[in-house]
Amino acid sequence: MIPALCFAQQKTVIxxxxxxxxxxxxxxxxxxxxxxxxxxITFNQTSIGLGVGLDNYGYKSIPVFIDVRQKLxxxxxxxxxxxxxxxxxPVRNNDLLPxxxxxxxxxxxxxxxxxxxxxxxxxxxxxxxxxxxxxxGFSYKHFSYTEHSQIWYSMxxxxxxxxxxxxxxxxxxSVRLGLxx
Amino acid sequence: MGCSIxxxxxxxxxxxxxxxxxxxxxxxxxxxxxxxxxxxxxxKDTATKHYKIYTPIYKTKQEVRDNIKSxxxxxxNSPGKMYVYGNYIFLNERNRGVHIIDNSNPSSPVNKAFxxxxxxxxxxxxxxxLYADCYTDLMTIDITNINNISLKDFTSxxxxxxxxxxxxxxxxxxxxxxxxxxxxxMNIEISDGQxxxxxxxxxxxxxxxxxxxxxxxxxxxxxxxxxGSMARFAIVDNYLYTVTTSQLKSLDITNTNQPLLTNTKxxxxxxxxxxxxKNKLFIGSQTGMYIFDLGNPNNPVQGMMFGHARACDPxxxxxxxxxxxxxxxxxxxxxxxNELNVINIxxxxxxxxxxxxxxxxxKGLSKQGNVLFICDGNDGLKVFDATDANNIVLKKKIxxxxxxxxxxLNNIAIVSAKDGLYQYSFTSPNNVTLLSKIRVQQ
Numbered sequence: 001m002i003p004a005l006c007f008a009q010q011k012t013v014i015x016x017x018x019x020x021x022x023x024x025x026x027x028x029x030x031x032x033x034x035x036x037x038x039x040x041i042t043f044n045q046t047s048i049g050l051g052v053g054l055d056n057y058g059y060k061s062i063p064v065f066i067d068v069r070q071k072l073x074x075x076x077x078x079x080x081x082x083x084x085x086x087x088x089x090p091v092r093n094n095d096l097l098p099x100x101x102x103x104x105x106x107x108x109x110x111x112x113x114x115x116x117x118x119x120x121x122x123x124x125x126x127x128x129x130x131x132x133x134x135x136x137g138f139s140y141k142h143f144s145y146t147e148h149s150q151i152w153y154s155m156x157x158x159x160x161x162x163x164x165x166x167x168x169x170x171x172x173x174s175v176r177l178g179l180x181x
Numbered sequence: 182m183g184c185s186i187x188x189x190x191x192x193x194x195x196x197x198x199x200x201x202x203x204x205x206x207x208x209x210x211x212x213x214x215x216x217x218x219x220x221x222x223x224x225k226d227t228a229t230k231h232y233k234i235y236t237p238i239y240k241t242k243q244e245v246r247d248n249i250k251s252x253x254x255x256x257x258n259s260p261g262k263m264y265v266y267g268n269y270i271f272l273n274e275r276n277r278g279v280h281i282i283d284n285s286n287p288s289s290p291v292n293k294a295f296x297x298x299x300x301x302x303x304x305x306x307x308x309x310x311l312y313a314d315c316y317t318d319l320m321t322i323d324i325t326n327i328n329n330i331s332l333k334d335f336t337s338x339x340x341x342x343x344x345x346x347x348x349x350x351x352x353x354x355x356x357x358x359x360x361x362x363x364x365x366x367m368n369i370e371i372s373d374g375q376x377x378x379x380x381x382x383x384x385x386x387x388x389x390x391x392x393x394x395x396x397x398x399x400x401x402x403x404x405x406x407x408x409g410s411m412a413r414f415a416i417v418d419n420y421l422y423t424v425t426t427s428q429l430k431s432l433d434i435t436n437t438n439q440p441l442l443t444n445t446k447x448x449x450x451x452x453x454x455x456x457x458x459k460n461k462l463f464i465g466s467q468t469g470m471y472i473f474d475l476g477n478p479n480n481p482v483q484g485m486m487f488g489h490a491r492a493c494d495p496x497x498x499x500x501x502x503x504x505x506x507x508x509x510x511x512x513x514x515x516x517x518x519n520e521l522n523v524i525n526i527x528x529x530x531x532x533x534x535x536x537x538x539x540x541x542x543x544k545g546l547s548k549q550g551n552v553l554f555i556c557d558g559n560d561g562l563k564v565f566d567a568t569d570a571n572n573i574v575l576k577k578k579i580x581x582x583x584x585x586x587x588x589x590l591n592n593i594a595i596v597s598a599k600d601g602l603y604q605y606s607f608t609s610p611n612n613v614t615l616l617s618k619i620r621v622q623q
């Protein structure tokens with residue numbers, strides 16, 4: 001745990017912070033559950049951290065991202081703005097395709113692509129250490145995989161390999177409730 | 182009085198805080214709601230498919246025949262079946278033609294020439310004649326002078342089932358000679374409620390690699406003729422035997438430059454391979470192994486049949502046993518079995534399974550003496566001691582990408598694999614040494 005530092009001249013307090021959120025991602029394809037946790041540092045009303053989550057929208061994946069948040073205003077209840085950027089790491093799932101064809105060759109390969117989000121929210125301080133927030137934002141993730149297929153053109157051993165890469169671009173509304181300490 | 186003033190100030194501050202909170206929460210919530218409404222038009226999912234579209238380029242059969250000649254050697258892109266004759270290896274370039282490789286020195290093979298034969302999959306050689314299929318037709322090619330190859334004859338429509346390739350049918354007078362390749366990105370519609378939706382479309386052809394040569398050390402050279410276990414052509418004395426998916430065809434090649442179709446026999450279904458041994462033909466099919474007697478070479482007669490579960494199976498034989506590999510492979514081979522069956526053929530009227538050995542994904546195989554080579558897919562080339570058919574022992578596993586077929590001849594094992602053409606010298610299962618490799622480089 002990073003100890004809080006107090007610089008009397010600048011009145012800047014740097015400390016450790018954790019933000020844990022759960023909510024939904026809603027878009028054209030579906031409405032899916034989402035949870036994430038961010039660990040980082042906070043100074044004044046800004047926090048920067050490294051986040052990891054579970055994103056069940058479309059194809060299940062684990063976003064890994066840098067999160068920057070800024071609280072605006074005074075008092076216990078503040079406006080919150082945030083932006084995330086990072087990677088969308090797909091979770092291998094053999095429901096998509098068999099992992100290998102019967103002859104042992106790889107059937108598909110998943111790719112890591114971009115993940116990003118930006119939004120606003122309300123941050124309400126519950127006590128000196130804990131605050132509750134509600135956020136809504138625009139969430140984007142790019143999922144892609146390459147499918148390795150085989151076309152059999154001669155009985156039964158001769159085939160040509162073909163590859164096709166599918167890219168899915170998900171643009172969703174995210175709504176989350178979270179706790180920060 | 183002082184306490185009253187302090188208390189009043191504190192109360193005023195608290196009241197102001199509460200008032201500010203009351204104003205901030207509705208304002209923030211309103212801002213949130215406005216943002217959601219504004220951005221709602223951006224909440225949509227899209228998808229793309231990135232692939233290559235291959236469009237066939239046709240040539241007339243006459244153009245193809247006119248181009249049967251010694252062309253400059255070409256890089257090996259997709260090695261297929263092999264045929265060894267004298268000091269030469271004839272290596273099929275899948276669906277494109279035949280590489281002629283001078284193997285006088287197996288430690289330093291030389292790629293001498295290439296023959297363009299669209300649709301070529303199988304080859305066999307006798308004397309100065311190379312027999313090669315070209316989709317539906319059989320080409321007879323004079324290879325007396327490797328530098329001056331010419332077409333001697335062609336037999337039309339010997340393989341009528343090969344009048345299409347990858348969904349494209351070929352008119353009687355034309356064949357698919359090449360492909361126009363176009364990189365394509367297609368937008369895919371994502372329906373409501375469907376996060377992932379694949380839309381297959383037809384594309385063909387294989388990946389292309391460049392060839393470089395790589396050599397290891399030195400040794401002897403093969404002298405006999407031999408095809409691999411994956412072949413659909415076999416030469417026995419003055420006859421060329423070919424199998425289609427359901428037929429066995431006999432061609433008299435007494436005149437090597439003019440093969441004459443003399444017999445066509447329906448022998449079953451899903452016929453795959455043919456292997457000659459002494460005066461017998463061992464034919465592999467998806468339902469079993471057939472043995473045909475060549476007492477009358479013009480009219481092969483079926484003897485025993487050894488059935489198995491539906492699978493793809495090349496077969497070879499020696500005096501006492503037949504060796505059949507079964508492998509799974511997508512929709513063509515149906516089964517999930519991957520194994521070697523050893524069948525006792527000492528009494529051809531009552532053959533029996535001696536033993537089954539589990540493998541990974543076996544395809545071509547070859548045997549010389551007690552050394553058994555099996556191409557076991559991505560497990561590479563496996564070398565077995567087959568002294569005792571009831572106890573075949575794995576002695577060596579040689580890594581290589583997707584080993585396809587092997588020919589063991591005169592103590593040299595020649596292997597066609599996805600990543601190249603290998604040659605190994607061997608004196609026993611424990612003593613296998615790499616001689617050379619014609620590398621396929623990605």
